[in-house]
Amino acid sequence: MQPVSMFRIKKLDIFITKQFGLLFVGTFFICLFVLMMQFLWRYVDELIGKGLSLEILAQFFWYMGLGLMPQAFPLAILLSSLIAYGNLGESSELTAIKAAGISLMQSMRSLIVITSLIACISFFFQDVVVPHANVQFSQLLISMKQKSPELEIPEGIFYDGIPGSNLYVEKKDLNTGHLYGIMIYRQSNSYEDQTIILADSGMLQSTAEKKHLLLTLWSGEWFENMRSQDMGGTAEVPYRRETFAHKTILLDFDGDFNLADMAGIAGDAKAKNLSKILTDLDSIRQSNDSIGRSFYKEACNYTIFANDLSAKDSTRLLSVKAEERPVMDSIFAKLSQDQQREVTRTAARQAQNAANDLSFKKDYADHIHRNERSHLIEAIGKFTLALSCVIFFFIGAPLGAIIRKGGLGVPVIISVLVFIVYYIFENSGMRMARDDNWTVWFGKSISTMVLAPLAIFFTYKANRDSTVFNIDAYKALMMRMLGLRTHRNITRKEVIIEDPKYLLDADMLTNINKDIDRYSKQHKLLRWPNPINVFFRPGDDHDIEHIYHVLEVAIEDLSFTRNNHVLLLLNELPIIATHAHTRPFERKWLNIVTGLFLPTGLFFYFRMIRFRVRLYKDLQNIIRINQELIPKVIELGDIKAEAKMYVEPTSN
Numbered sequence: 001m002q003p004v005s006m007f008r009i010k011k012l013d014i015f016i017t018k019q020f021g022l023l024f025v026g027t028f029f030i031c032l033f034v035l036m037m038q039f040l041w042r043y044v045d046e047l048i049g050k051g052l053s054l055e056i057l058a059q060f061f062w063y064m065g066l067g068l069m070p071q072a073f074p075l076a077i078l079l080s081s082l083i084a085y086g087n088l089g090e091s092s093e094l095t096a097i098k099a100a101g102i103s104l105m106q107s108m109r110s111l112i113v114i115t116s117l118i119a120c121i122s123f124f125f126q127d128v129v130v131p132h133a134n135v136q137f138s139q140l141l142i143s144m145k146q147k148s149p150e151l152e153i154p155e156g157i158f159y160d161g162i163p164g165s166n167l168y169v170e171k172k173d174l175n176t177g178h179l180y181g182i183m184i185y186r187q188s189n190s191y192e193d194q195t196i197i198l199a200d201s202g203m204l205q206s207t208a209e210k211k212h213l214l215l216t217l218w219s220g221e222w223f224e225n226m227r228s229q230d231m232g233g234t235a236e237v238p239y240r241r242e243t244f245a246h247k248t249i250l251l252d253f254d255g256d257f258n259l260a261d262m263a264g265i266a267g268d269a270k271a272k273n274l275s276k277i278l279t280d281l282d283s284i285r286q287s288n289d290s291i292g293r294s295f296y297k298e299a300c301n302y303t304i305f306a307n308d309l310s311a312k313d314s315t316r317l318l319s320v321k322a323e324e325r326p327v328m329d330s331i332f333a334k335l336s337q338d339q340q341r342e343v344t345r346t347a348a349r350q351a352q353n354a355a356n357d358l359s360f361k362k363d364y365a366d367h368i369h370r371n372e373r374s375h376l377i378e379a380i381g382k383f384t385l386a387l388s389c390v391i392f393f394f395i396g397a398p399l400g401a402i403i404r405k406g407g408l409g410v411p412v413i414i415s416v417l418v419f420i421v422y423y424i425f426e427n428s429g430m431r432m433a434r435d436d437n438w439t440v441w442f443g444k445s446i447s448t449m450v451l452a453p454l455a456i457f458f459t460y461k462a463n464r465d466s467t468v469f470n471i472d473a474y475k476a477l478m479m480r481m482l483g484l485r486t487h488r489n490i491t492r493k494e495v496i497i498e499d500p501k502y503l504l505d506a507d508m509l510t511n512i513n514k515d516i517d518r519y520s521k522q523h524k525l526l527r528w529p530n531p532i533n534v535f536f537r538p539g540d541d542h543d544i545e546h547i548y549h550v551l552e553v554a555i556e557d558l559s560f561t562r563n564n565h566v567l568l569l570l571n572e573l574p575i576i577a578t579h580a581h582t583r584p585f586e587r588k589w590l591n592i593v594t595g596l597f598l599p600t601g602l603f604f605y606f607r608m609i610r611f612r613v614r615l616y617k618d619l620q621n622i623i624r625i626n627q628e629l630i631p632k633v634i635e636l637g638d639i640k641a642e643a644k645m646y647v648e649p650t651s652n
Contacts, residue, residue: 012102013110020084020111027083028076035068035075036061043141060140066125066133073122074388075419077115081396082411089404104463108397115393123386127273135271153179153204162213162251167204178203182217196223197249213251220244269371269378277379284372291368295361366436373440377433380444387448388422394455398462418451425450485614488571490559500557502637508554509626509633515547516619525581525616531605534583535595541582544615548576551622563636569629574618580611 052060088094097107153159158166170181184197199220204213222242269277335343395418403410425447433443460466523543555570583591584604595601 012097012107016084016088016107017110017114019087020080020114023080023083024076027079028072031075031079032065032068032072035072036064039064039068056140059136063133063137063140067130067137070122070126070130070385073118074385074392074422075415077118077389078392078396078418079411079415081111081393082400082415083406083408085397085400086404086411087400087406089401090406094401094404098465104398104401105459111393111397112390115390119386119389122389123382126382126385131271131273131276134268138268138271158185165251177205182220194225197221198223199247215249215251217247217249218245220247222247269375272375272378274379274382277375281372281375281379284368284375288365288368288372292365295365299358369436370434373434373436376440377430377444380440381430384444384448388451391448391451391455392418392422394459395451398455398458401462402458422447422451486575488555488573488575490555490567490570492562492564492567493560496560496562498560499562499640500560500636502558502561502633502640505554505558506630506633506637508550509630512547512551512554513623513626515543515550516623519543519547520616520619525612528609529612531595531601534605534608535591535601538588541578544576544581545578548578551576558633561636563632566629566632566636569625569632572621572625574621576615576618577611581608581615584608 085094088097094104094107098104153167153169153172155169155172158168160166164186166185168181168183169179172179179202180200182197182199182202184195184199186195186197197217197220199217201219202215202217204215220243222240222244224240224242272280396415399414400406400411403414405411429438429443429446431443432438433440438446523541551573555573558566558570561567579586584594584607585591594604
């Protein structure tokens with residue numbers, strides 16, 4: 001029998017693998033297309049109207065797709081596993097599999113192997129393919145930004161895509177290509193050697209050889225500084241002003257499509273594989289440490305001195321220690337007022353220079369440390385993104401087995417919700433780690449730490465056939481946690497086979513009242529309990545459990561009555577919480593942990609006091625309602641007995 005069982009399991013593995021494989025291929029290309037479209041919107045301005053050839057566009061989309069493939073893997077695994085096991089559950093095939101003695105984990109073992117292989121492929125893509133694709137994609141993107149700038153000049157902001165010039169256009173006519181409200185700043189050698197051109201309208205076109213831009217202006221003014229000319233060393237900067245009705249300017253610009261230099265692109269962390277990142281990280285850290293030590297030494301050697309003081313006074317001022325402040329004050333007091341003012345101005349100027357220097361060094365230090373963090377982020381991201389493939393499978397497959405809905409309806413909604421949660425945590429953690437608000441390890445692993453427990457929870461629930469999306473169960477749990485009361489809803493039965501045993505029920509209700517009276521005298525419910533007994537000692541209340549059990553038996557039997565008044569009184573009987581007034585939890589270790597953690601312990605302690613007060617009121621209400629219910633039940637019992645005695649002689 002064993003070989004047959006093994007053969008059946010192998011055929012099942014092949015069947016499930018086929019179901020998953022076909023879905024994975026389809027969902028992968030769908031997810032990749034969605035990610036590419038979402039990514040494309042960021043660069044649509046660089047593509048439209050540039051006159052790019054089909055070869056360049058094909059390369060652009062090819063490298064974009066290669067770079068997004070590792071991100072499409074986990075989403076495709078999540079969606080395909082959800083649909084696959086949802087289809088199995090919807091067609092009752094999953095029920096047949098479990099009925100054959102095969103657990104959910106055994107049915108998933110072939111897909112676990114496949115998912116692990118996909119995770120390895122994802123890591124290979126990130127380590128080998130994606131860095132090269134990022135370099136090529138960035139090179140194409142920079143080159144496209146430099147092509148045909150006359151087509152991408154924005155309205156209302158300065159455009160600096162033309163070397164040596166800043167161009168402002170108030171309004172642009174896309175049909176004719178005319179520009180209105182033009183302002184141009186041109187700078188040659190220095191800040192003082194610049195030209196300002198104002199024009200009502202104009203047109204910017206590329207020359208035939210794509211090496212220059214032809215700027216035609218109408219109705220404008222030309223302002224130009226004359227600093228470049230020899231003006232005899234005067235301090236004033238002369239300028240010339242020209243008013244024109246029509247002017248043509250030739251600007252140097254290579255508007256043809258040329259690939260940008262890869263030197264600056266290759267240094268980015270996204271363009272490196274894991275071994276290169278780890279090698280460069282050591283070099284970056286050593287360089288950062290050496291720069292930090294040099295900055296520290298320079299900061300320690302900052303000195304402030306006054307040139308107008310004598311050498312003796314300057315030496316005395318510099319030799320004064322921090323704890324000898326009165327000595328410095330006495331030396332400063334001996335100076336004349338002019339010397340004091342000069343010393344103050346000099347010290348303030350040098351202090352400001354030192355502060356500016358430290359601020360510049362701080363910005364530079366932030367930049368080099370940001371570079372180190374970006375390399376570490378990329379290195380960790382290669383592992384976490386590959387690991388997310390396995391995590392998403394253990395979320396998708398158990399959820400599919402739980403919801404048992406196939407197709408593209410519910411699985412797509414759940415997949416989108418899970419991926420949104422992952423995307424939020426992943427990007428938030430990456431940004432916080434990049435900005436040094438969180439450690440890199442925590443920022444890059446927070447999405448894994450959030451989704452991994454969910455995967456374990458769903459797998460555990462699905463393997464035990466537990467209900468996860470049972471709203472009534474969660475509602476009941478929340479009502480128990482918050483101490484909300486549930487009410488009885490006993491209605492009159494349409495078909496009654498046997499009448500209640502009224503006299504026996506009346507005796508039970510009478511005994512319940514006696515037990516409640518005795519219980520109230522023994523247990524002081526309105527007293528505050530000892531916290532040590534509550535959290536660290538066993539304290540089950542079996543007496544109240546017995547009272548509640550007997551009461552429910554009587555209520556269950558009386559619910560078959562035809563008397564509406566009895567049914568009304570039964571619905572007024574409260575539902576007793578038999579455990580909440582003694583301890584927070586049934587398990588001892590949970591009570592100990594709750595008691596040791598003070599905020600949680602206080603919450604459950606006061607919650608328990610509330611239940612003790614409620615139990616006291618419920619018991620009093622039970623006595624009151626029973627006192628009204630017992631005579632009516634006895635009356636119905638007597639009527640039933642008389643009817644029985646009347647029927648028996650007649651039948652004889």
